[in-house]
Amino acid sequence: MSGEWTEKLPEAARDYVSGRRLDEVECIVPDIAGVARGKAMPAFKFEHQKSFFLPTSIFLQTITGEWADAPKGEDEYKEPDMTLVPDFTTATAAPWTADITLQIIHDALDQKGDPVPTAPRNVLKHVLGLYAAEGWRPVVAPEMEFFFVAPNLDPNMPVQPPMGRSGRRAAAKQAYSMSAVDEYGKVIDDIYDFAEAMGLEIDGILQEGGAGQVEINLAHGNPVDLADHIFYFKRMIREAALRHQCFATFMAKPIEGEPGSAMHIHHSVVDIATGRNIFSDEQGRETPAFLHFIAGMQTHLPAAVALLAPYVNSYRRYVPDFAAPINLEWGRDNRTTGLRVPISGPEARRVENRLAGMDCNPYLGLAASLACGYLGLKEGKAPRPECTVNAYMGADELPLNLSDAIDLLEEDAALVEVLGPDFVALYASVKRHEYKEFQQVISPWEREHLLLNV
Structure with missing residues (x-):
């Protein structure tokens, strides 16, 4: 060279x-x-x-x-x-x-x-450019959830958890268990080694609630950099798993009866001139901008779901009272709300969007989520009152299939303008084509229950 x-x-x-x-x-x-x-x-x-x-x-x-x-x-x-x-x-x-x-x-x-304008990385850069024009710089911290699963060579067969080093299949309902992570420790070791060679920073790895489900947390930073890292991580994690006779999948809901995999996104916004988090004032109190950001997400997230849940399988995550919020409520330290405000000091005050699936394109997922917050800052609306109860028990507020989600995206003129009309038109065309293909597939459920009974 x-x-x-x-x-x-x-x-x-x-x-x-x-x-x-x-x-x-x-x-x-x-x-x-x-x-x-x-x-x-x-x-x-x-x-x-x-x-x-x-x-x-x-x-x-x-x-x-x-x-x-x-x-x-x-x-x-x-x-x-x-x-x-x-x-x-x-x-x-x-x-x-x-x-x-x-x-x-x-x-x-x-x-x-x-x-x-239709390149996903450029879509995210365009949204960041709108922030910069206002003197703002967004900061994000994504969480990556995914499953290690047994090799699945026949798409007609259900996905199974992987075999652990004990010789038994990975168990479910072992959230935060260190021994559960040790079951596939060799894969984790390769992920750490690969990440070091690639210069990628891992903030932490933990066992999630599903069988073989793992979460990797990434340090906060520039949205384009973090999207690049997730893009690289997905490929790298798959390669590490293949070395140890298992698959890694970022499919939103790969195993029936198990939780889905989310990509929770933490957001804050910094004033470029002062370097201060605009969500906190000089006394450390919540600012109007903080509430406007939440209101923008409540207003525009239904239309953004088409990018946060981009496949027919994505909507299998949105099951009531099953570890995935399907609401637009917001609350402090409340994991049942779609928009959670984690415990933090004033300098780290942030909003966590818990609606995105890990199957989304990281550039588009971050772009869509930030676009909703940007519109909130520009529109200056107040959010609903804080939810202080179990939001799982509330009414569903999101589109529950891909076709409806695409319709909502195309109807939200403000969001279309922020993401770019050319991009939205192309994205809708791709997703409608995928949905049409899916509609032509006859599922095992239909053959089992309809073939001889109707």
Whole structure:
């Protein structure tokens, strides 16, 4: 590698390749599902290439590999190329590969050099730009929940918990148990080792309530950086699990009767000029901005659910009184509310959105959640009174299927404007295509109960 190229790499990436021959560079961009798309090339080839091209149609690909219709109509859409330019701050190791490989997330630009509005990473950057224009800088801290499961080679068979080192399947209802985490300790060890090689910071790992369900907490920081980290973590955790004869899944509800996997998002907002959290005043009290942020989430989250719960399976998380709030109530230190205010000092006062699923694209999940808070700050409304009881017992307030969620997204003109009309039109097209595909599948439940009985 040339010295100039090496100097652009973060310290962890430089350390990883130091004294070794770099074989390959993976040039990647997150698609609508948060899947890494792009191309791999020999390191010597990458060194002399400032950018490369991919068709914008990768953002029209559904999770099944089909292609949704371009929102502007087939006659107008010619599948143009976009230019992908490396963001060297994202360079990180791919330590599970057989050779020495780096991954680099690329910025997606159109042929005029402007950000492609349908690229998920650009959607998040656009929302952050709206905050910056007001003198604000959002800070987020995501929590990642996921399952280790036994290898599932037949989609017709139910998913099972993994075998632990004791020779028994991972048990449910063992939240916060250290011995439960030890059952798949070798996978956790690889996750720690991979994270260190990649320069990713883990704030903590704990056992959740489901069989084989784990939570990883990430330190608070810049939303784009944290979305990049989740994007990398998902791939890395899957690779670590495969080394130990199990799967890692970020599916919202992989096992019947078990809790779902959420991506809780903690939000605060800093005044750029003063560096102070705008949710607290000089005496440490809650500010009007804090309440406006909550009100914005209560107003616009029903429309944002299409991005926080992006698949038909996502809505299986939203089961009443089953560890996932399906309400827009807010409360201090109340985990039954969709919007929780954790115990903290004034400088760390924040709002936790507990509605997002771990299956969401991290860029879009953070963008949608922050967009709701931004609109609240701009609209200046007051939230409902605080909920001080068990909010699980309240009425459902969210769309309970993907089709209804897409309708609500398209109808919320303010949210559409913040996220970008071009992006929302494309996203709705992709999701309607996926929903139509799902509707054509006959489930085992239908065959069991309807085939001979109706």
